[in-house]
Amino acid sequence: MAADLHAHTTASDGHLSPARVVHLAGEKGLAALGITDHDTVAGLAEALAAGQEIGLPVIAGIELSTEAEGREVHLLGYGFDWHQRDLLAFLAVMRQARYRRCLKIVARLRDLGYDLQVADVEQEVRGEAMGRPHIAAALVHKGYLPSVDAAFKTLLARGRPAYVPRTRVPPAWAVEIILKARGLPVLAHPGLSQVNDLIPRLVAVGLQGLEVYYPYHDAAVMRHYRQIATAYNLVITGGSDFHGRPGDTHADLGSCTLNAAELERLMERLQKIKEQATKDWAPGIYFNK
Ligand SMILES: [Zn+2]
Ligand SMILES: [Zn+2]
Helix, strand or coil, X not given: CCXXXXXXXXXXXXXXXXXXXXXXXXXXXXXXXXXXXXXXXXXXXXXXXXXXXXXXXXXXXXXXXXEECCEEEEEEEECCCXXXXXXXXXXXXXXXXXXXXXXXXXXXXXXXXXXXXXXXXXXXXXXXXXXXXXXXXXXXXXXXXXXXXXXXXXXXXXCCCCXXXXXXXXXHHHXXXXXXXXXXXXXXXXXXXXXXXXXXXXXXXXXXXXXXXXXXXCHHHHHHHHHHHHHXXXXXXECCCECCCCCCCCCCCCCCCECHHHHHHHHHHHHHHHHCXXXXXXXXXXXXX
């Protein structure tokens, strides 16, 4: 029985609603599903309810975008208390940063001669977290470019004329905030991010897992991260990074999974985190560093 622990929904930049992703996972015969939207927990209530309805375990998850020395680093969180006050405050700050960045990109596109308003981008957003994919979709709808992919390649990707960097938090903060909400912090797709040097530092602040199974990790890369996970006593996770947009470059749901034994180890570790008291964490510390 296989579990896919990395999937996006309309709550962030996925194409299918949380309930539809859960139903799709059921149709594909998955044993468990992790919903990991970018910087938001807005899709979790619907996903968990849908999971309960069809008897599919859904693990509350999130994917946080952070930055270390100019590199984008994604942190996944699993099984946290998604009503926790500090976590919600942290996510609101992350989304504000996304929104401010979108305003800057739209202004830059107008300078470049594109007739685009923030309202056009807002029409593309179905969840909470506005991002570059929504700007790309607005450009496609206005007929400026043939596809989201083309919009990124021509204008929005790093090094292109409408690229605006986002102010991000360091990955250690994301690890801490997930732990504080009594969840399991996991380094996402390490093979994609090229951040091996960060692993010991993140382990020191409480990192608990590595996303070993990922569509862009080949057999050698997976073997490498499995060894690192063993060396640092980290649990192994994996998933497809499903986005559900027809014809996009992301993998299909269930195409990359972890097995039942690995899922069990992950759940055991999560249980351990929950049992360890979190009362010694000072509230508000994350915004004072
Ligand atoms: Zn990612
Ligand atoms: Zn993702």
